[in-house]
Structures are given as structure tokens and as C-alpha cells.
Amino acid sequence: MDAPAIFTEADFYQQSFDPQAYLKEYYSMSDSREGANVFLTQNLKSLHKMFSLDELRGGTLIDVGCGPTIYQLLSACERFQEIIALDYTDQNRRELERWLRNEAGAFDWVPVVKYVCELEGDREKWAEKQEKVRKKVKQVLKCDVTRANPTGAVSLPPADCIVSTLCLEGACKDLPTFRSALRNIGTLVKPGGHLVLVTVLGETYYAFNKQVFSCLRLEKHEVEAAVEAAGFEVTFSEAQPYTVSEERMDCRGTLGLVARRRPSV
Numbered sequence: 001m002d003a004p005a006i007f008t009e010a011d012f013y014q015q016s017f018d019p020q021a022y023l024k025e026y027y028s029m030s031d032s033r034e035g036a037n038v039f040l041t042q043n044l045k046s047l048h049k050m051f052s053l054d055e056l057r058g059g060t061l062i063d064v065g066c067g068p069t070i071y072q073l074l075s076a077c078e079r080f081q082e083i084i085a086l087d088y089t090d091q092n093r094r095e096l097e098r099w100l101r102n103e104a105g106a107f108d109w110v111p112v113v114k115y116v117c118e119l120e121g122d123r124e125k126w127a128e129k130q131e132k133v134r135k136k137v138k139q140v141l142k143c144d145v146t147r148a149n150p151t152g153a154v155s156l157p158p159a160d161c162i163v164s165t166l167c168l169e170g171a172c173k174d175l176p177t178f179r180s181a182l183r184n185i186g187t188l189v190k191p192g193g194h195l196v197l198v199t200v201l202g203e204t205y206y207a208f209n210k211q212v213f214s215c216l217r218l219e220k221h222e223v224e225a226a227v228e229a230a231g232f233e234v235t236f237s238e239a240q241p242y243t244v245s246e247e248r249m250d251c252r253g254t255l256g257l258v259a260r261r262r263p264s265v
């Protein structure tokens with residue numbers, strides 16, 4: 001499989017991203033899909049590690065490019081009082097809201113929630129954690145990371161922390177756009193607040209449901225330099241090789257990064 005000839009940007013997501021197919025392909029956790037679980041468990045462990053850091057706690061957390069997923073909030077919800085989730089694509093925000101309202105047909109996150117509870121030391125707390133996420137997510141709003149003001153007419157008070165998983169490398173066609181998107185989302189966090197990033201490294205495409213999406217091929221040092229240039233100080237950065245060979249993506253590694261926004265001058 002090859003990367004698309006033209007980089008698939010936000011409008012392509014709006015037209016072609018099927019949230020249920022995405023969830024089924026990347027977030028179904030089962031013993032029969034051992035290889036497929038590696039990508040997910042690697043990212044869950046990284047989020048668990050980062051949201052165990054002392055400095056990561058506070059009032060508000062904004063999830064940028066949340067998609068239809070909640071796994072990125074499972075460790076975070078223990079550290080922040082309120083969560084606001086943002087994404088460009090209408091159907092992804094709707095799918096997330098379906099789960100938040102516990103509607104029939106919403107994706108079953110229980111195996112993933114149990115896995116994170118086990119990382120935290122008590123697998124039996126899964127129902128409590130699900131309710132915590134459902135209670136803490138206060139708003140699900142549209143955003144565009146390529147805009148200087150990502151939430152447009154809606155103005156949000158700057159958050160204590162922003163988290164973004166697997167979004168910017170899919171939304172940004174080249175390194176200058178990636179760097180400017182980091183500056184844009186940086187405005188959503190208070191000076192002294194934190195950015196938590198999970199990105200894939202060395203990836204040019206990912207696919208599901210016979211649909212291929214572009215990915216900006218990134219190296220660890222490029223992500224770190226872009227985060228620093230956006231006004232943050234990187235305080236934690238850990239890359240892990242991704243060695244599973246699969247048709248659905250050409251990912252070579254994953255990166256978990258924490259940075260602190262510098263005081264404005």
C-alpha cells in the first residue's frame with residue numbers, strides 16, 4: 001500500500017472518515033488480534049506514564065483532535081476536573097457524544113478501560129472510570145488546528161493542559177504546517193500549562209475500511225524542535241520503535257511527549 005498522491009486534509013476527513021470502521025480497526029481489543037493490540041497498548045502505556053507525572057494535574061484539559069475515541073482520556077481523567085474535546089469532523093464528534101450519552105450502538109470501550117485500570121493497579125475500577133470520563137467531558141466542539149484560532153467564534157478560557165493523540169500528523173501536510181498547528185493549539189493552554197502529545201514516527205499513511213489517509217512523516221527531533229519553537233519547553237520525550245509489520249499503516253515508532261508552555265513575554 002502507498003500513501004495517497006495528494007495529502008488528505010480536513011475536508012477529506014469530513015467526507016471519508018468512517019468513525020465506526022476506524023474504532024473497529026484500531027480500538028477493538030481482543031486476544032485474537034494480538035499484533036493489532038500492540039499499537040494501542042503501546043500508546044495506552046505511554047499515556048499512563050505521562051499522566052502519572054506530578055506536574056500533570058489541574059482544572060481543565062482540552063483534547064485536540066479527539067476523533068471518536070476516549071482512550072486518551074482514561075489516565076488523564078484522574079488528574080483533571082473538566083475535559084473539553086475538540087475535533088474537525090462532525091461524524092467523529094457525534095460518535096464520541098453517542099458514547100458519552102451511553103447510547104445503544106456506541107462503541108464498546110470496556111476492554112480498553114479495563115486494561116488502563118489494570119495499569120493503574122485495579123482492573124475492577126473500570127465502571128467507575130467510564131463514569132468519570134462521561135461526567136468530566138463537558139463540551140465537544142468543532143476545531144481546526146490549521147487556524148490561528150482553532151475554535152473559531154467560540155472562545156475557551158486557556159486550559160491547564162492540552163492533549164493531542166494521532167491528530168497533527170494526519171492534519172498537517174508538511175513540516176511548516178505542523179509547526180504552525182502547534183503554535184495554534186498552544187494558544188489553548190495557559191502559560192505554565194502543559195502539552196501532552198502522542199504522535200507516530202516515520203509513518204506516511206494509515207488505512208481502514210479500504211480508505212487510505214496521509215500521515216506527515218515525522219522524526220523525534222522534528223517534533224521536539226517544533227514543540228520548542230511553538231513556545232514550549234520539552235520536559236519528557238520518549239520514542240519507542242514500532243516493529244509490527246502490517247498492511248494498515250507504515251508506522252515505525254511512537255512518541256510520547258510532555259512540554260510546559262513558557263511564560264509569555
Ligand SMILES: C[S@@+](CC[C@H](N)C(=O)[O-])C[C@H]1O[C@@H](n2cnc3c(N)ncnc32)[C@H](O)[C@@H]1O
Pocket residue numbers: 009010013017064065066067068069072086087088089092143144145146164165166167168170171
Ligand atoms: C487518526 S484520527 C485520531 C483520533 C484520535 N485522537 C485517536 O487518537 O485515535 C485524526 C483526527 O484528526 C482530526 N482532524 C483532521 N484534520 C483536522 C484539523 N485540521 N483540525 C482538527 N482536527 C482534525 C480528524 O477528524 C480525526 O478525528
